[in-house]
Amino acid sequence: MNAPTLFGLCAAVLVGFGLYGLIVHPQPLRKVLSFNLMGSGVFLVCAVIARRGAAAGMGGDPVPQALLITAIVVAFAASALAVALMLRQFDETGSSSLSNDPGPAPAKPAAKGEA
Amino acid sequence: MSPAAPVNLTTPGGLLLVLAVLLPFAGVLLGLVLGGRHAQRVAWLTILLGIGVVLAITRASLGSGASLVYLLGGWAPPLGVALRADGLAVCMMLVVAVVVGAVGVYANGDFGTPAGQRETRAALAFWLLLLAVWGSLNLVFVSGDIFTLYVALELLTFAGVPLVALDGRAETLQAALRYLVYALLGSMFYLLGTFLLYGAYGTLDIALLAERVGAQPVTWMAAALMTAGLLAKTALFPLHLWLPPAHAGAPAAASALLSALVIKGAWFLVVRLWVDVFPGIVSLPAAQLLAALGASAIIVGNIVALRQARLKLLIAYSTVAQIGYLFLMFPLVQALNATQQGNAAAVTGGLLQAISHATAKAAMFMAAGLIYSTLGHDRVADLRGAGRALPMTITAFALAGASLIGLPPSGGFLAKWLLLSAAIATAQWWWVLVMLVGGLLTSAYVFMVVVRAMAPAAPGWSPKKQVPGYQQAAVLGLALCSFLLGLAALLPFDVAQIGRAVVPLVGSP
Structure with a gap:
Protein backbone atom coordinates (compact mmCIF):
# COMPACT_ATOMS: atom_id res chain seq x y z
CA MET A 1 0.00 0.00 0.00
CA ASN A 2 1.55 3.30 -1.05
CA ALA A 3 1.17 6.61 0.77
CA PRO A 4 -1.60 8.17 -1.38
CA THR A 5 -3.79 5.08 -0.95
CA LEU A 6 -3.24 5.10 2.81
CA PHE A 7 -4.12 8.76 3.11
CA GLY A 8 -7.09 8.29 0.78
CA LEU A 9 -8.43 5.54 3.05
CA CYS A 10 -7.89 7.79 6.10
CA ALA A 11 -9.86 10.51 4.33
CA ALA A 12 -12.69 8.08 3.61
CA VAL A 13 -12.82 7.07 7.29
CA LEU A 14 -12.88 10.71 8.41
CA VAL A 15 -15.68 11.59 5.99
CA GLY A 16 -17.62 8.54 7.17
CA PHE A 17 -17.26 9.45 10.87
CA GLY A 18 -18.18 13.05 10.17
CA LEU A 19 -21.25 12.13 8.13
CA TYR A 20 -22.41 9.68 10.81
CA GLY A 21 -22.04 12.30 13.52
CA LEU A 22 -23.74 14.97 11.46
CA ILE A 23 -26.80 12.79 10.89
CA VAL A 24 -27.06 11.06 14.27
CA HIS A 25 -26.34 13.76 16.87
CA PRO A 26 -29.19 16.14 17.69
CA GLN A 27 -27.03 18.74 19.49
CA PRO A 28 -25.90 21.51 17.15
CA LEU A 29 -22.41 21.77 18.66
CA ARG A 30 -21.75 18.11 17.92
CA LYS A 31 -23.13 18.62 14.44
CA VAL A 32 -20.64 21.46 13.87
CA LEU A 33 -17.79 19.34 15.21
CA SER A 34 -18.85 16.47 12.93
CA PHE A 35 -18.98 18.90 10.04
CA ASN A 36 -15.38 19.87 10.78
CA LEU A 37 -14.37 16.21 10.99
CA MET A 38 -15.98 15.55 7.64
CA GLY A 39 -14.30 18.66 6.30
CA SER A 40 -10.90 17.37 7.41
CA GLY A 41 -11.54 14.20 5.43
CA VAL A 42 -12.47 16.16 2.32
CA PHE A 43 -9.39 18.38 2.72
CA LEU A 44 -7.22 15.29 3.07
CA VAL A 45 -8.59 14.03 -0.26
CA CYS A 46 -7.50 17.33 -1.79
CA ALA A 47 -4.04 17.07 -0.25
CA VAL A 48 -3.65 13.52 -1.57
CA ILE A 49 -4.59 14.75 -5.04
CA ALA A 50 -1.94 17.47 -4.77
CA ARG A 51 0.66 14.90 -3.71
CA ARG A 52 -0.28 12.53 -6.48
CA GLY A 53 0.14 15.33 -9.03
CA ALA A 54 3.67 15.64 -7.70
CA ALA A 55 4.44 12.15 -8.91
CA ALA A 56 4.83 13.67 -12.39
CA GLY A 57 8.17 15.10 -11.24
CA MET A 58 6.99 18.42 -9.82
CA GLY A 59 7.42 19.35 -6.17
CA GLY A 60 3.66 19.24 -5.72
CA ASP A 61 0.60 20.30 -7.66
CA PRO A 62 -0.02 23.88 -6.46
CA VAL A 63 -3.64 24.22 -7.63
CA PRO A 64 -5.18 21.84 -5.05
CA GLN A 65 -3.15 23.56 -2.34
CA ALA A 66 -4.67 26.90 -3.34
CA LEU A 67 -8.14 25.31 -3.34
CA LEU A 68 -7.44 23.72 0.02
CA ILE A 69 -6.55 26.96 1.77
CA THR A 70 -9.67 28.64 0.37
CA ALA A 71 -11.87 25.76 1.44
CA ILE A 72 -10.40 25.79 4.95
CA VAL A 73 -11.11 29.50 5.29
CA VAL A 74 -14.69 28.97 4.11
CA ALA A 75 -15.24 26.06 6.51
CA PHE A 76 -13.80 28.11 9.37
CA ALA A 77 -16.16 30.99 8.59
CA ALA A 78 -19.08 28.55 8.45
CA SER A 79 -18.18 27.10 11.87
CA ALA A 80 -17.89 30.60 13.33
CA LEU A 81 -21.32 31.54 11.98
CA ALA A 82 -22.84 28.34 13.38
CA VAL A 83 -21.29 28.90 16.82
CA ALA A 84 -22.49 32.52 16.84
CA LEU A 85 -26.04 31.38 16.05
CA MET A 86 -25.84 28.73 18.79
CA LEU A 87 -24.62 31.24 21.39
CA ARG A 88 -27.40 33.65 20.48
CA GLN A 89 -29.98 30.88 20.69
CA PHE A 90 -28.59 29.90 24.10
CA ASP A 91 -28.91 33.51 25.25
CA GLU A 92 -32.53 33.62 24.11
CA THR A 93 -33.81 30.27 25.33
CA GLY A 94 -31.25 28.90 27.78
CA SER A 95 -30.77 25.81 25.64
CA SER A 96 -29.34 25.08 22.25
CA SER A 97 -31.15 22.34 20.42
CA LEU A 98 -32.48 21.63 16.96
CA SER A 99 -35.53 19.62 18.04
CA ASN A 100 -38.82 21.48 18.39
CA ASP A 101 -40.05 19.89 21.62
CA PRO A 102 -37.95 21.03 24.59
CA GLY A 103 -35.88 17.91 25.26
CA PRO A 104 -38.38 15.15 26.17
CA ALA A 105 -35.76 12.57 27.15
CA PRO A 106 -34.01 14.46 30.00
CA ALA A 107 -37.20 16.26 31.09
CA LYS A 108 -39.25 13.14 31.92
CA PRO A 109 -36.99 11.48 34.52
CA ALA A 110 -36.57 14.87 36.22
CA ALA A 111 -40.34 15.33 36.38
CA LYS A 112 -40.76 11.83 37.88
CA GLY A 113 -38.07 12.56 40.44
CA GLU A 114 -39.85 15.71 41.56
CA ALA A 115 -43.21 13.96 41.73
CA MET B 1 0.35 30.37 -22.19
CA SER B 2 -1.24 27.70 -24.29
CA PRO B 3 -2.83 28.87 -27.56
CA ALA B 4 -6.23 30.11 -26.49
CA ALA B 5 -9.30 28.69 -28.17
CA PRO B 6 -11.92 31.24 -29.32
CA VAL B 7 -13.98 30.36 -26.23
CA ASN B 8 -11.14 31.46 -24.01
CA LEU B 9 -10.73 35.08 -25.04
CA THR B 10 -12.05 38.06 -23.18
CA THR B 11 -14.92 39.40 -25.27
CA PRO B 12 -15.97 43.04 -25.51
CA GLY B 13 -18.16 43.77 -22.51
CA GLY B 14 -16.50 41.03 -20.49
CA LEU B 15 -15.46 43.53 -17.85
CA LEU B 16 -19.16 44.12 -17.13
CA LEU B 17 -19.32 40.61 -15.61
CA VAL B 18 -16.64 41.58 -13.09
CA LEU B 19 -18.57 44.76 -12.31
CA ALA B 20 -21.82 42.83 -11.80
CA VAL B 21 -20.11 40.77 -9.08
CA LEU B 22 -17.90 43.44 -7.53
CA LEU B 23 -20.40 46.27 -7.35
CA PRO B 24 -22.79 44.68 -4.80
CA PHE B 25 -19.88 43.57 -2.60
CA ALA B 26 -18.34 47.04 -2.78
CA GLY B 27 -21.74 48.29 -1.64
CA VAL B 28 -21.70 45.84 1.29
CA LEU B 29 -18.30 47.07 2.47
CA LEU B 30 -19.14 50.74 2.01
CA GLY B 31 -22.47 50.31 3.80
CA LEU B 32 -20.76 48.49 6.66
CA VAL B 33 -18.19 51.26 7.08
CA LEU B 34 -20.69 54.14 6.87
CA GLY B 35 -23.26 52.21 8.92
CA GLY B 36 -26.63 53.24 10.29
CA ARG B 37 -29.02 55.09 8.06
CA HIS B 38 -26.39 55.48 5.33
CA ALA B 39 -26.58 51.75 4.57
CA GLN B 40 -29.98 52.23 2.95
CA ARG B 41 -28.71 55.02 0.71
CA VAL B 42 -25.62 53.03 -0.26
CA ALA B 43 -27.84 50.06 -1.02
CA TRP B 44 -30.09 52.12 -3.25
CA LEU B 45 -27.17 53.65 -5.12
CA THR B 46 -25.74 50.16 -5.63
CA ILE B 47 -29.09 48.76 -6.76
CA LEU B 48 -29.51 51.50 -9.39
CA LEU B 49 -25.92 51.14 -10.65
CA GLY B 50 -26.23 47.33 -10.58
CA ILE B 51 -29.42 47.37 -12.65
CA GLY B 52 -27.57 49.57 -15.15
CA VAL B 53 -24.70 47.06 -15.32
CA VAL B 54 -27.09 44.14 -15.86
CA LEU B 55 -28.90 46.03 -18.63
CA ALA B 56 -25.53 46.75 -20.28
CA ILE B 57 -24.64 43.04 -20.05
CA THR B 58 -27.97 42.15 -21.70
CA ARG B 59 -27.36 44.67 -24.45
CA ALA B 60 -23.81 43.42 -25.08
CA SER B 61 -25.00 39.82 -25.10
CA LEU B 62 -27.90 40.49 -27.49
CA GLY B 63 -25.61 42.61 -29.68
CA SER B 64 -22.90 39.99 -30.08
CA GLY B 65 -25.20 36.95 -30.01
CA ALA B 66 -22.56 35.00 -28.11
CA SER B 67 -21.47 34.35 -24.52
CA LEU B 68 -19.62 37.13 -22.77
CA VAL B 69 -16.28 35.92 -21.42
CA TYR B 70 -13.77 37.55 -19.10
CA LEU B 71 -10.46 35.97 -18.14
CA LEU B 72 -9.42 37.11 -14.68
CA GLY B 73 -5.90 38.57 -14.91
CA GLY B 74 -5.66 37.47 -18.53
CA TRP B 75 -4.92 33.84 -17.54
CA ALA B 76 -6.77 31.31 -19.63
CA PRO B 77 -8.15 28.08 -18.13
CA PRO B 78 -7.03 25.52 -17.01
CA LEU B 79 -4.67 27.71 -14.96
CA GLY B 80 -6.80 30.84 -14.78
CA VAL B 81 -10.41 31.50 -13.90
CA ALA B 82 -12.90 32.53 -16.58
CA LEU B 83 -16.20 34.31 -16.05
CA ARG B 84 -18.79 33.43 -18.69
CA ALA B 85 -22.34 34.63 -19.23
CA ASP B 86 -24.44 32.66 -21.69
CA GLY B 87 -28.14 33.24 -22.39
CA LEU B 88 -29.25 31.36 -19.26
CA ALA B 89 -26.98 33.43 -17.03
CA VAL B 90 -28.05 36.72 -18.61
CA CYS B 91 -31.75 35.87 -18.18
CA MET B 92 -31.25 34.91 -14.53
CA MET B 93 -29.22 38.07 -13.83
CA LEU B 94 -32.00 40.21 -15.30
CA VAL B 95 -34.65 38.52 -13.16
CA VAL B 96 -32.55 38.82 -10.02
CA ALA B 97 -32.01 42.53 -10.70
CA VAL B 98 -35.77 43.06 -11.13
CA VAL B 99 -36.65 41.14 -7.95
CA VAL B 100 -33.90 42.82 -5.91
CA GLY B 101 -35.17 46.21 -7.09
CA ALA B 102 -38.77 45.40 -6.13
CA VAL B 103 -37.75 43.94 -2.75
CA GLY B 104 -35.69 47.09 -2.17
CA VAL B 105 -38.74 49.30 -2.82
CA TYR B 106 -40.85 47.17 -0.48
CA ALA B 107 -38.14 47.14 2.21
CA ASN B 108 -38.06 50.95 2.27
CA GLY B 109 -41.25 50.60 4.31
CA ASP B 110 -40.13 47.82 6.67
CA PHE B 111 -36.42 48.59 7.02
CA GLY B 112 -36.29 52.30 6.21
CA THR B 113 -34.87 54.72 8.80
CA PRO B 114 -36.53 58.09 8.20
CA ALA B 115 -34.97 61.15 9.85
CA GLY B 116 -35.81 61.32 13.52
CA GLN B 117 -36.22 57.54 13.91
CA ARG B 118 -33.64 55.42 15.69
CA GLU B 119 -31.33 53.27 13.60
CA THR B 120 -31.77 49.53 14.07
CA ARG B 121 -29.37 46.67 13.63
CA ALA B 122 -31.93 44.65 11.67
CA ALA B 123 -32.24 47.41 9.06
CA LEU B 124 -28.46 47.70 8.62
CA ALA B 125 -28.12 43.92 8.35
CA PHE B 126 -30.98 43.67 5.88
CA TRP B 127 -29.61 46.21 3.41
CA LEU B 128 -26.10 44.73 3.53
CA LEU B 129 -27.38 41.15 3.16
CA LEU B 130 -29.63 42.18 0.27
CA LEU B 131 -26.55 43.34 -1.62
CA ALA B 132 -24.56 40.28 -0.53
CA VAL B 133 -27.27 37.93 -1.85
CA TRP B 134 -27.28 39.82 -5.13
CA GLY B 135 -23.50 39.74 -5.56
CA SER B 136 -23.25 36.03 -4.71
CA LEU B 137 -26.07 35.15 -7.10
CA ASN B 138 -24.38 37.07 -9.92
CA LEU B 139 -21.18 35.17 -9.14
CA VAL B 140 -23.10 31.86 -9.30
CA PHE B 141 -24.47 32.81 -12.73
CA VAL B 142 -21.21 33.96 -14.33
CA SER B 143 -18.63 31.60 -12.77
CA GLY B 144 -16.91 29.46 -15.32
CA ASP B 145 -15.31 26.94 -12.99
CA ILE B 146 -16.72 24.60 -10.40
CA PHE B 147 -14.56 25.76 -7.48
CA THR B 148 -15.51 29.43 -7.90
CA LEU B 149 -19.07 28.14 -7.95
CA TYR B 150 -18.44 26.48 -4.57
CA VAL B 151 -17.21 29.77 -3.13
CA ALA B 152 -20.20 31.59 -4.64
CA LEU B 153 -22.63 29.06 -3.12
CA GLU B 154 -21.03 29.45 0.29
CA LEU B 155 -21.30 33.24 0.03
CA LEU B 156 -24.96 32.78 -0.84
CA THR B 157 -25.48 30.57 2.21
CA PHE B 158 -23.69 32.99 4.51
CA ALA B 159 -25.88 35.81 3.20
CA GLY B 160 -29.08 33.75 3.42
CA VAL B 161 -28.71 32.30 6.93
CA PRO B 162 -28.62 35.66 8.78
CA LEU B 163 -31.60 36.83 6.70
CA VAL B 164 -33.62 34.00 8.28
CA ALA B 165 -32.70 35.13 11.80
CA LEU B 166 -33.07 38.86 11.16
CA ASP B 167 -35.55 39.48 13.97
CA GLY B 168 -33.56 37.41 16.48
CA ARG B 169 -36.46 35.38 17.92
CA ALA B 170 -35.59 31.93 19.25
CA GLU B 171 -37.62 30.05 16.61
CA THR B 172 -35.98 31.89 13.75
CA LEU B 173 -32.52 31.33 15.25
CA GLN B 174 -33.28 27.62 15.37
CA ALA B 175 -34.57 27.68 11.79
CA ALA B 176 -31.42 29.50 10.68
CA LEU B 177 -29.21 26.99 12.45
CA ARG B 178 -31.03 24.08 10.83
CA TYR B 179 -30.74 25.73 7.43
CA LEU B 180 -27.01 26.22 8.03
CA VAL B 181 -26.49 22.55 8.97
CA TYR B 182 -28.23 21.34 5.79
CA ALA B 183 -26.29 23.85 3.70
CA LEU B 184 -22.93 22.87 5.23
CA LEU B 185 -23.59 19.18 4.63
CA GLY B 186 -24.49 20.02 1.04
CA SER B 187 -21.40 22.13 0.49
CA MET B 188 -19.09 19.40 1.82
CA PHE B 189 -20.57 16.88 -0.64
CA TYR B 190 -20.21 19.40 -3.44
CA LEU B 191 -16.61 20.15 -2.47
CA LEU B 192 -15.69 16.46 -2.37
CA GLY B 193 -17.14 16.05 -5.87
CA THR B 194 -15.12 19.04 -7.06
CA PHE B 195 -11.87 17.60 -5.71
CA LEU B 196 -12.58 14.20 -7.26
CA LEU B 197 -13.19 15.82 -10.66
CA TYR B 198 -9.96 17.81 -10.36
CA GLY B 199 -8.06 14.68 -9.36
CA ALA B 200 -9.39 12.76 -12.33
CA TYR B 201 -9.29 15.40 -15.07
CA GLY B 202 -6.90 18.09 -13.86
CA THR B 203 -9.19 21.02 -14.54
CA LEU B 204 -11.99 22.91 -12.85
CA ASP B 205 -13.16 24.85 -15.88
CA ILE B 206 -16.68 23.92 -16.97
CA ALA B 207 -16.00 24.05 -20.71
CA LEU B 208 -12.78 22.01 -20.43
CA LEU B 209 -14.40 19.51 -18.06
CA ALA B 210 -17.27 18.99 -20.49
CA GLU B 211 -14.70 17.98 -23.15
CA ARG B 212 -12.66 15.75 -20.86
CA VAL B 213 -15.13 13.85 -18.65
CA GLY B 214 -15.50 10.19 -19.49
CA ALA B 215 -18.03 7.62 -18.32
CA GLN B 216 -16.14 6.06 -15.43
CA PRO B 217 -16.86 5.43 -11.74
CA VAL B 218 -15.05 8.53 -10.47
CA THR B 219 -17.19 10.80 -12.66
CA TRP B 220 -20.41 9.09 -11.59
CA MET B 221 -19.33 9.38 -7.96
CA ALA B 222 -18.50 13.07 -8.34
CA ALA B 223 -21.75 13.78 -10.20
CA ALA B 224 -23.78 11.98 -7.52
CA LEU B 225 -22.00 13.76 -4.64
CA MET B 226 -22.33 17.21 -6.20
CA THR B 227 -25.98 16.68 -7.12
CA ALA B 228 -26.89 15.37 -3.66
CA GLY B 229 -25.15 18.32 -2.03
CA LEU B 230 -26.95 20.80 -4.25
CA LEU B 231 -30.33 19.15 -3.63
CA ALA B 232 -29.87 19.77 0.11
CA LYS B 233 -29.23 23.44 -0.64
CA THR B 234 -32.18 23.76 -3.05
CA ALA B 235 -34.45 21.95 -0.58
CA LEU B 236 -35.78 19.38 -3.03
CA PHE B 237 -38.04 16.79 -1.37
CA PRO B 238 -37.08 14.89 0.88
CA LEU B 239 -34.36 17.39 1.91
CA HIS B 240 -36.89 20.22 2.23
CA LEU B 241 -37.43 20.01 6.00
CA TRP B 242 -35.42 23.13 6.78
CA LEU B 243 -37.21 25.36 4.28
CA PRO B 244 -40.73 26.06 5.63
CA PRO B 245 -39.74 27.27 9.13
CA ALA B 246 -36.80 29.26 7.73
CA HIS B 247 -38.74 30.98 4.94
CA ALA B 248 -41.94 31.50 6.93
CA GLY B 249 -40.22 32.86 10.03
CA ALA B 250 -38.14 35.56 8.32
CA PRO B 251 -39.47 39.10 7.82
CA ALA B 252 -41.52 39.39 4.60
CA ALA B 253 -38.84 41.13 2.53
CA ALA B 254 -36.23 38.56 3.59
CA SER B 255 -38.63 35.64 2.89
CA ALA B 256 -39.16 37.04 -0.58
CA LEU B 257 -35.40 37.08 -1.22
CA LEU B 258 -34.84 33.61 0.22
CA SER B 259 -37.75 31.90 -1.47
CA ALA B 260 -37.52 33.65 -4.82
CA LEU B 261 -33.78 33.92 -5.32
CA VAL B 262 -31.49 32.10 -2.88
CA ILE B 263 -32.74 28.57 -3.62
CA LYS B 264 -32.44 29.29 -7.36
CA GLY B 265 -28.66 29.59 -6.98
CA ALA B 266 -28.16 25.91 -6.17
CA TRP B 267 -30.78 24.90 -8.75
CA PHE B 268 -28.97 26.88 -11.44
CA LEU B 269 -25.82 24.99 -10.54
CA VAL B 270 -27.57 21.63 -10.94
CA VAL B 271 -28.65 22.78 -14.41
CA ARG B 272 -25.09 23.84 -15.24
CA LEU B 273 -23.73 20.46 -14.15
CA TRP B 274 -26.36 18.25 -15.75
CA VAL B 275 -26.82 20.17 -18.99
CA ASP B 276 -23.33 21.57 -19.59
CA VAL B 277 -20.79 19.37 -17.78
CA PHE B 278 -22.23 15.86 -17.61
CA PRO B 279 -24.67 15.59 -20.54
CA GLY B 280 -23.06 12.37 -21.78
CA ILE B 281 -22.44 10.96 -18.30
CA VAL B 282 -25.80 11.09 -16.58
CA SER B 283 -28.24 8.49 -17.75
CA LEU B 284 -31.95 8.82 -18.38
Missing part, protein backbone atom coordinates in the same frame (compact mmCIF):
# COMPACT_ATOMS: atom_id res chain seq x y z
CA PRO B 285 -32.86 6.71 -15.30
CA ALA B 286 -30.80 9.06 -13.10
CA ALA B 287 -32.64 12.04 -14.55
CA GLN B 288 -35.93 10.19 -14.01
CA LEU B 289 -34.98 9.72 -10.34
CA LEU B 290 -34.34 13.47 -9.99
CA ALA B 291 -37.68 14.25 -11.61
CA ALA B 292 -39.42 11.63 -9.44
CA LEU B 293 -38.16 13.52 -6.38
CA GLY B 294 -39.49 16.67 -8.04
CA ALA B 295 -42.87 15.02 -8.63
CA SER B 296 -43.04 13.91 -4.98
CA ALA B 297 -42.19 17.49 -3.98
CA ILE B 298 -45.06 18.79 -6.11
CA ILE B 299 -47.63 16.41 -4.64
CA VAL B 300 -46.45 16.49 -1.00
CA GLY B 301 -45.67 20.23 -0.95
CA ASN B 302 -49.04 21.20 -2.43
CA ILE B 303 -51.05 18.93 -0.14
CA VAL B 304 -49.20 20.11 2.97
CA ALA B 305 -49.65 23.72 1.79
CA LEU B 306 -53.41 23.15 1.62
CA ARG B 307 -53.43 22.09 5.26
CA GLN B 308 -51.53 25.11 6.65
CA ALA B 309 -53.30 27.49 9.01
CA ARG B 310 -50.83 30.37 8.52
CA LEU B 311 -50.49 32.23 5.23
CA LYS B 312 -46.68 32.48 5.28
CA LEU B 313 -46.27 28.75 5.97
CA LEU B 314 -48.72 28.04 3.14
CA ILE B 315 -46.57 30.09 0.76
CA ALA B 316 -43.39 28.40 2.05
CA TYR B 317 -44.81 24.92 1.36
CA SER B 318 -45.90 26.17 -2.04
CA THR B 319 -42.21 26.94 -2.64
CA VAL B 320 -41.37 23.32 -1.76
CA ALA B 321 -43.85 22.24 -4.44
CA GLN B 322 -42.65 24.71 -7.05
CA ILE B 323 -39.04 23.57 -6.58
CA GLY B 324 -40.34 20.20 -7.77
CA TYR B 325 -41.37 21.68 -11.13
CA LEU B 326 -37.83 22.97 -11.60
CA PHE B 327 -36.51 19.41 -11.51
CA LEU B 328 -39.00 17.99 -14.02
CA MET B 329 -36.86 19.40 -16.83
CA PHE B 330 -33.96 16.97 -16.40
CA PRO B 331 -35.42 13.76 -17.93
CA LEU B 332 -36.91 15.90 -20.70
CA VAL B 333 -33.48 17.41 -21.45
CA GLN B 334 -31.87 13.97 -21.41
CA ALA B 335 -34.53 12.46 -23.66
CA LEU B 336 -34.37 15.40 -26.08
CA ASN B 337 -30.57 15.06 -26.19
CA ALA B 338 -31.01 11.43 -27.14
CA THR B 339 -33.40 12.26 -29.97
CA GLN B 340 -30.93 14.76 -31.50
CA GLN B 341 -33.66 17.40 -31.54
CA GLY B 342 -31.81 19.81 -29.30
CA ASN B 343 -32.77 20.38 -25.68
CA ALA B 344 -33.78 24.01 -26.19
CA ALA B 345 -37.48 23.54 -25.38
CA ALA B 346 -36.91 21.79 -22.05
CA VAL B 347 -34.07 24.10 -20.94
CA THR B 348 -36.08 27.21 -21.81
CA GLY B 349 -39.12 25.72 -20.07
CA GLY B 350 -37.14 25.12 -16.89
CA LEU B 351 -35.63 28.60 -17.03
CA LEU B 352 -39.05 30.22 -17.52
CA GLN B 353 -40.40 28.22 -14.59
CA ALA B 354 -37.56 29.55 -12.44
CA ILE B 355 -38.17 33.12 -13.60
CA SER B 356 -41.92 33.06 -13.16
CA HIS B 357 -41.59 31.41 -9.74
CA ALA B 358 -38.99 33.97 -8.65
CA THR B 359 -41.20 36.94 -9.49
CA ALA B 360 -44.47 35.35 -8.37
CA LYS B 361 -43.15 34.00 -5.07
CA ALA B 362 -41.46 37.28 -4.13
CA ALA B 363 -44.77 39.06 -4.83
CA MET B 364 -46.70 36.50 -2.74
CA PHE B 365 -44.41 36.75 0.30
CA MET B 366 -44.48 40.54 0.21
CA ALA B 367 -48.28 40.47 -0.18
CA ALA B 368 -48.42 38.21 2.87
CA GLY B 369 -46.26 40.74 4.73
CA LEU B 370 -48.70 43.56 3.86
CA ILE B 371 -51.70 41.42 4.87
CA TYR B 372 -49.94 40.66 8.17
CA SER B 373 -49.34 44.31 8.99
CA THR B 374 -52.90 45.27 8.01
CA LEU B 375 -54.75 42.49 9.84
CA GLY B 376 -52.23 41.95 12.64
CA HIS B 377 -52.16 38.21 11.91
CA ASP B 378 -51.89 35.86 8.93
CA ARG B 379 -54.33 33.09 9.81
CA VAL B 380 -55.76 31.78 6.54
CA ALA B 381 -59.16 31.09 8.09
CA ASP B 382 -59.56 34.69 9.20
CA LEU B 383 -58.55 36.81 6.22
CA ARG B 384 -61.91 38.57 5.81
CA GLY B 385 -61.65 42.27 5.13
CA ALA B 386 -58.19 42.05 3.56
CA GLY B 387 -59.64 42.47 0.06
CA ARG B 388 -61.42 45.68 1.07
CA ALA B 389 -58.40 47.14 2.86
CA LEU B 390 -55.72 46.06 0.35
CA PRO B 391 -57.31 45.72 -3.10
CA MET B 392 -54.01 46.09 -4.98
CA THR B 393 -52.24 43.53 -2.81
CA ILE B 394 -54.95 40.89 -3.12
CA THR B 395 -55.00 41.45 -6.89
CA ALA B 396 -51.25 40.95 -6.90
CA PHE B 397 -51.61 37.76 -4.83
CA ALA B 398 -54.21 36.44 -7.27
CA LEU B 399 -52.07 37.28 -10.32
CA ALA B 400 -48.99 35.67 -8.78
CA GLY B 401 -51.13 32.65 -7.87
CA ALA B 402 -52.37 32.45 -11.47
CA SER B 403 -48.75 32.32 -12.59
CA LEU B 404 -47.99 29.50 -10.14
CA ILE B 405 -51.08 27.59 -11.33
CA GLY B 406 -50.11 28.18 -14.97
CA LEU B 407 -53.05 30.16 -16.35
CA PRO B 408 -52.41 31.96 -19.65
CA PRO B 409 -50.83 34.43 -20.34
CA SER B 410 -48.63 34.00 -17.25
CA GLY B 411 -44.99 32.96 -17.26
CA GLY B 412 -45.97 29.78 -15.42
CA PHE B 413 -48.29 28.91 -18.31
CA LEU B 414 -45.57 29.29 -20.92
CA ALA B 415 -43.09 27.33 -18.81
CA LYS B 416 -45.51 24.47 -18.20
CA TRP B 417 -46.58 24.52 -21.85
CA LEU B 418 -42.95 24.07 -22.98
CA LEU B 419 -42.35 21.32 -20.41
CA LEU B 420 -45.64 19.59 -21.31
CA SER B 421 -44.82 19.68 -25.04
CA ALA B 422 -41.34 18.33 -24.34
CA ALA B 423 -42.83 15.56 -22.16
CA ILE B 424 -45.29 14.59 -24.89
CA ALA B 425 -42.64 14.79 -27.62
CA THR B 426 -40.44 12.36 -25.68
CA ALA B 427 -43.36 10.09 -24.68
CA GLN B 428 -43.09 10.65 -20.92
CA TRP B 429 -46.80 11.08 -20.17
CA TRP B 430 -46.42 10.57 -16.42
CA TRP B 431 -44.77 13.99 -15.99
CA VAL B 432 -47.74 15.55 -17.80
CA LEU B 433 -50.04 13.97 -15.24
CA VAL B 434 -47.95 15.27 -12.32
CA MET B 435 -47.89 18.79 -13.74
CA LEU B 436 -51.67 18.84 -14.23
CA VAL B 437 -52.45 17.47 -10.75
CA GLY B 438 -49.94 19.94 -9.25
CA GLY B 439 -51.68 22.82 -11.07
CA LEU B 440 -55.07 21.73 -9.68
CA LEU B 441 -53.78 21.53 -6.10
CA THR B 442 -52.08 24.91 -6.47
CA SER B 443 -55.31 26.48 -7.70
CA ALA B 444 -57.11 25.05 -4.65
CA TYR B 445 -55.01 26.95 -2.13
CA VAL B 446 -54.70 30.12 -4.19
CA PHE B 447 -58.51 30.31 -4.56
CA MET B 448 -58.95 29.45 -0.89
CA VAL B 449 -56.84 32.44 0.15
CA VAL B 450 -58.32 34.86 -2.40
CA VAL B 451 -61.95 33.90 -1.68
CA ARG B 452 -61.48 34.30 2.09
CA ALA B 453 -59.71 37.63 1.61
CA MET B 454 -62.61 38.88 -0.51
CA ALA B 455 -65.17 38.28 2.24
CA PRO B 456 -66.52 41.52 3.72
CA ALA B 457 -64.93 42.64 6.98
CA ALA B 458 -66.68 42.30 10.29
CA PRO B 459 -68.77 45.41 11.06
CA GLY B 460 -66.79 48.06 12.85
CA TRP B 461 -63.44 46.53 11.85
CA SER B 462 -60.63 48.88 10.88
CA PRO B 463 -57.13 48.08 9.58
CA LYS B 464 -54.48 47.89 12.28
CA LYS B 465 -52.02 49.84 10.21
CA GLN B 466 -52.19 51.71 6.91
CA VAL B 467 -49.54 50.33 4.55
CA PRO B 468 -47.92 52.84 2.18
CA GLY B 469 -49.04 52.78 -1.45
CA TYR B 470 -45.53 52.26 -2.87
CA GLN B 471 -45.23 48.93 -1.05
CA GLN B 472 -48.48 47.77 -2.64
CA ALA B 473 -47.30 49.06 -6.02
CA ALA B 474 -44.00 47.13 -5.73
CA VAL B 475 -45.91 43.90 -5.00
CA LEU B 476 -48.35 44.48 -7.85
CA GLY B 477 -45.54 45.35 -10.27
CA LEU B 478 -43.70 42.14 -9.50
CA ALA B 479 -46.88 40.06 -9.82
CA LEU B 480 -47.58 41.70 -13.18
CA CYS B 481 -44.04 40.82 -14.33
CA SER B 482 -44.79 37.19 -13.55
CA PHE B 483 -48.28 37.29 -15.04
CA LEU B 484 -47.24 38.95 -18.31
CA LEU B 485 -44.06 36.90 -18.72
CA GLY B 486 -45.99 34.57 -21.01
CA LEU B 487 -45.88 37.32 -23.60
CA ALA B 488 -42.19 36.44 -23.89
CA ALA B 489 -43.44 33.87 -26.40
CA LEU B 490 -43.85 36.79 -28.79
CA LEU B 491 -40.13 37.60 -28.53
CA PRO B 492 -37.66 35.95 -30.85
CA PHE B 493 -37.32 32.75 -28.90
CA ASP B 494 -33.60 32.30 -28.55
CA VAL B 495 -32.60 34.76 -25.82
CA ALA B 496 -31.94 31.93 -23.38
CA GLN B 497 -30.03 29.97 -26.01
CA ILE B 498 -27.35 32.60 -26.71
CA GLY B 499 -23.96 30.96 -26.64
CA ARG B 500 -25.46 27.52 -26.06
CA ALA B 501 -25.67 26.07 -29.58
CA VAL B 502 -23.90 22.87 -28.50
CA VAL B 503 -26.39 20.39 -29.86
CA PRO B 504 -27.27 21.01 -33.52
CA LEU B 505 -30.94 21.80 -33.96
CA VAL B 506 -31.98 19.12 -36.43
CA GLY B 507 -35.67 19.14 -37.32
CA SER B 508 -36.89 20.88 -34.18
CA PRO B 509 -40.64 20.38 -33.66
